[in-house]
Amino acid sequence: MAIKVPHRLGLGPWRRNHRNELVPNHSHLTSLFLSSFPCKKTLIGCSSKFNQTSCFSVMEQEEKSRVSPESLLDAEEHSPRDEKELELAVRAVQMACSLCQRVQDSIISKTSNEIQSKDDNSPVTVADWSVQATVSWVLSEAFGSRNVSIVAEEDVQSLSKASAAGLLEAVVTTVNKSLADCPRFGLKGPNMPLGSSEVLEAISRCNSNGGPRGRFWALDPVDGTLGFVRGDQYAIALALIEDGEVVLGVLGCPNYPMRKEWLAYHHRYHRIVSKLTPTTSESWDKGCVLYARKGSGKAWMQPLVPVNKKLVWPNSARPVRVSPIDNPSMATFCEPVEKANSSHSFTAGLAHSVGLRKQPLRVYSMVKYAAIARGDAEIFMKFARAGYKEKIWDHAAGVLIIQEAGGTVTDAGGQPLDFSKGTYLEGLDRGIIASAGATLHDKIIKAVDASWDSSSL
Ligand SMILES: Nc1ncnc2c1ncn2[C@@H]1O[C@H](COP(=O)(O)OS(=O)(=O)O)[C@@H](OP(=O)(O)O)[C@H]1O
Ligand SMILES: [Mg+2]
Ligand SMILES: [Mg+2]
Numbered sequence: 001m002a003i004k005v006p007h008r009l010g011l012g013p014w015r016r017n018h019r020n021e022l023v024p025n026h027s028h029l030t031s032l033f034l035s036s037f038p039c040k041k042t043l044i045g046c047s048s049k050f051n052q053t054s055c056f057s058v059m060e061q062e063e064k065s066r067v068s069p070e071s072l073l074d075a076e077e078h079s080p081r082d083e084k085e086l087e088l089a090v091r092a093v094q095m096a097c098s099l100c101q102r103v104q105d106s107i108i109s110k111t112s113n114e115i116q117s118k119d120d121n122s123p124v125t126v127a128d129w130s131v132q133a134t135v136s137w138v139l140s141e142a143f144g145s146r147n148v149s150i151v152a153e154e155d156v157q158s159l160s161k162a163s164a165a166g167l168l169e170a171v172v173t174t175v176n177k178s179l180a181d182c183p184r185f186g187l188k189g190p191n192m193p194l195g196s197s198e199v200l201e202a203i204s205r206c207n208s209n210g211g212p213r214g215r216f217w218a219l220d221p222v223d224g225t226l227g228f229v230r231g232d233q234y235a236i237a238l239a240l241i242e243d244g245e246v247v248l249g250v251l252g253c254p255n256y257p258m259r260k261e262w263l264a265y266h267h268r269y270h271r272i273v274s275k276l277t278p279t280t281s282e283s284w285d286k287g288c289v290l291y292a293r294k295g296s297g298k299a300w301m302q303p304l305v306p307v308n309k310k311l312v313w314p315n316s317a318r319p320v321r322v323s324p325i326d327n328p329s330m331a332t333f334c335e336p337v338e339k340a341n342s343s344h345s346f347t348a349g350l351a352h353s354v355g356l357r358k359q360p361l362r363v364y365s366m367v368k369y370a371a372i373a374r375g376d377a378e379i380f381m382k383f384a385r386a387g388y389k390e391k392i393w394d395h396a397a398g399v400l401i402i403q404e405a406g407g408t409v410t411d412a413g414g415q416p417l418d419f420s421k422g423t424y425l426e427g428l429d430r431g432i433i434a435s436a437g438a439t440l441h442d443k444i445i446k447a448v449d450a451s452w453d454s455s456s457l
C-alpha cells in the first residue's frame, strides 16, 4: 500500500490544543479524514501447511498443566494446529498491548514527535509500525515466513526514506524492547536484536491482498490511532481468515478494563485513572484481550499480563456473552467518536425512531465490538460517508468475537460482511450494524430502510 507522507517526518502536523489534547495542526483539514486509502498491490502465496516451531518452547510445560477445565473442553473440539494458532495469536496480541501501553505512556507524558500523518491526515505512530513488525515477526517465527500471509494496515515506504532515519530508529528500538520480552509471553525471542532491515522486512512482509481462497491473517496494529494518541481507547486486532471466512479473532483492548464501568470514561481515560488511587494497571485490572474461534459458540476474555509477570495460558480467561437486553429503551448504542467516520445525525435519527433513549456511547476503535461482545452495550452502528470503503482489518476480529458471543453483525441490508474480496469490505450495503440480539437487529435494519432515502448519506 503506497502511503505518501506529506509532512516532514518528525514534524508531523500534530499539536496540543488549549485543553492539552493532541489534534491535527491543520484542523481545517479534518475533512481530509474523508479521503480514501489506496490499496495493497502485492500478493504472496499462502500455504495451509504450517510448521510449528520453537515459539512455544518456553514455559509450555508448566502452562499446559494449568489450563482451566472450561478451556480444555473448548480445546478438545479442535486440531492442534487450530489450538496453536489461537494461542499464538493471543500471545502476540498480549505482547502488542504491552508495547502500545509503553508508547502511549510516552506520547501522553511528553510532547511527542512520534506521531506522523498519512496522506488522508490520519495519524500513524511508532506503535503502529512496531506492532505490525512484532506480530509479523512472531507469526513468521512460529509458522515459517513462507507459510504466513498477512494483510495489514501499515506500509513501509515512509519509514524507509533517508529522512525517516530517526523514526525508524525509534521503531527498531521499540520492536527490540518488545521482542526482548518474549519469554514473559511464553514465546522465544530472537537470538540477537533485530536490525533495521529485519524490522522493515517484517513490516513489508504484511503485503497480502487477502482474497477468496487460502488462509491469511488480517492485522490492524493499532485501531483507533486517534484515540491512542489522545490517551483514550484503542485496540489491536488480529484475525485469521480462511477461504473468505473469519476463523479466529483476537482483540486487544489495553485501556478497556475487565470491569465495565470504566468504559464510560471514554474521554481522557489516562488522566481520570491517574487522578485516582490505586494507580497501577494491575490493581485496576486495566485492559483485556478478547478472542473467539469460529463455530465454537464461545468468546473469551483474559486480563492483560501485568508488568513483571508471565502469561500463564489461558491467563484466567473467562467466557463473555452479549447482553440479554432486547428492549430498545434500555439499550445502549455505540458509534465512532469522529463524525467524519460515521454520521452522528443519521444514527441519532435512527435511535429516535427505534426508541433508543440512552446517550450514544462514543468510543474509539474496535473496543466498540468488544463492548457488545462483553454485554456492556447492545448496538454498534457505523455509517461512513458515501464512497468510503471499509477495510477488512477494521472489522474481522470484532465481527467474529461478537458472533461467537451470541450477537449479530451485518451490513444495513442484513447481509453478512464479506471478507473474501480483498482488502476492502466490497459490496457493503450502506453501513455496519452489530447487535446483541435478533430483535434489536431487525428493528435497526427496518429503521435504516425507513429513513435512508431522506438522509443525506
Ligand atoms: N472517513 C472515514 N470514514 C470511516 N472510517 C474511517 C475514515 N477514515 C478512517 N477510518 C477508519 O476508521 C477507523 C477508526 O474507526 P472508529 O470507529 O474507531 O472511529 S473513531 O476513531 O471512533 O472516530 C480507522 O482505523 P485506524 O486507522 O486503525 O485508527 C480507519 O481505518
Ligand atoms: Mg483501524
Ligand atoms: Mg490502525
Ligand SMILES: [Mg+2]
Binding pocket: 122, 123, 153, 225
Ligand atoms: Mg490508521
